[in-house]
Amino acid sequence: MVGMFSKARRSMLFGAGTIAGFFAKTTPSASVPSLISEANAAGQVPLFQNQLSAPSGASLVGFAQVDTTQRTVQDRLRDEINVRDFGAKGDGAADDTDAINAAIAYAKAKRFRCVVVPSGNYKTSGSIVIGGNFQDGFELRGHRASITATANAPVFLVDARHPEAAPEVRIHVLLHGFDVVGPGKAHANSAAIQAQHGANVHAKDCSLKNCNRGLYGYGNLISQYDNLFIQGCAYGIDLAADGEFAPNDVHFTNCQIIANDRAIRAKTFPNGAITFVGCEIEGNNSNGAIDDGVPVAEFANAGKVTMIGCHMEDNPGQFNIYYDALARNHLNLIGSELTPGDRCGNVLYVANVTGGSSLIVVGSRVTNNVGKNQIVLSPGARATIIGETAGYVSGDVSQALILQAGLLNISREDRSVGGVGVAFPRTQQASADPNTLDDYAEGTWTPVVIGAAGAGSAKYSTQNGRYTKVGRQVFVEAYLHWTGGTGTGDFYIAGLPFTVSNSPPTYPSANIGRTTEISWTAGNIIYATFEPGTRQIHLLEGPNGGGGVSMLPYPKEGSIMVSGTYTV
Missing domain, CATH: 2.60.40 (Immunoglobulin-like)
Structure with a gap:
């Protein structure tokens, strides 16, 4: 369109009777062709070649969203912060760490709440840091953006205490739409996402690969993780206490934890709660054996852990799930499948190291192809099992209750759950309570x-x-x-x-x-x-x-x- 104007007209400057005044005289309903025609007839030039390429060009172009408030294109573009505006290339060659961090810092300073990372392959040599006080929250939105990380460090570091403390250690971060490839699982400090010192994170729709930890929650509180695909890591999910906070109120939905050395490790959260809903945990510890000492999913000194509608398959090792907790805490297994196959020593092992572990199994299948070590209860552990499990219950069953097919089975020992009736331990568990039936033979x-x-x-x-x-x-x-x-x-x-x-x-x-x-x-x-x-x-x-x-x-x-x- 610019080429249709003469060189003389291109050199004209804005002023009285120029484009600004011309547009002021026209009605909003005028079409673009008619505006151009009238501008030519009046000798007025609406656009200039040099201003189209100038940084201020967008401020000279009008924008209206469906006949609402009129704005400039520049104002419209500033609704979101784009990392490309800060020099990020996304070409897989340039180091985009500083550019992405600069965009996040600018958004924080200007109180913008969203930074966009367009589709591309962004190379990083350090952490992308989201930390401190973001006022009312922050979103880092990837348009299926790939992050290729080379540093032995977290790729995304969400820290509620850095550089200043967020209110109530909650920074309300939404992180989504990224495919992260780390430097390799041997890099001990690498993590695709690391949320620490509180944080309050919602991460979703991401793939996290090739790091020491796919997701590392270090004193992570009140966070939600949805539709994460975690693969090729030493630990798919690792949750730990930081000395001030322990994992608490952390929830996983529809996550796939596939082909990692160990799927889940969560330790030292005696007052916390962690849930897994509809998660697939498969093919982890692929070289495992029944006596390798490896827990595929480990919950130690744990609080309440709930697994609903989860599927664990083909995860060899000595323990498919290892659970140890204080009194009044319990592992809830509801509507789930645990079928590890031929190389699993104990499918579900309830330890009692910290004292008082309890197990609740409802409508779930817990079985393997070798031995009778499907559900194993350590001395003093408690269990309530409702419904068929297709497996055996063994160990100390003196405090176990099994309800199946309308029949109550109390303290079964080394017997198939398919049996019926009331069973007691092989030796009497004497009770001082005169109203307690403590033996049957x-x-x-x-x-x-x-x-x-x-x-x-x-x-x-x-x-x-x-x-x-x-x-x-x-x-x-x-x-x-x-x-x-x-x-x-x-x-x-x-x-x-x-x-x-x-x-x-x-x-x-x-x-x-x-x-x-x-x-x-x-x-x-x-x-x-x-x-x-x-x-x-x-x-x-x-x-x-x-x-x-x-x-x-x-x-x-x-x-x-x-x-x-x-x-x-």
């Missing part, structure tokens, strides 16, 4: 006949005994037949499964069902009592109508059926 025992003066021996054709123990109460039954007995003195049946209580002695009675070849005085009846302080049943006789009793002598042959209940 059932099995068989071997009854024998003995004499009080001389036990003797006998030849048995039948020697059957069963028992059931609930708390302190024991129910027993026996049937035995013998010949050739050599015992002497009073008649006893020995071999009871538990010792009869002697505190105080009560001599509970046993029932005689049927006898053969055993003699007693005519007109008498036969009695049996459990002898306190022993594992024996004492046989006696007495008058049918009442009166004194006497000991029944040892029979050399016979058969007897007996049953009864006693207390231990």
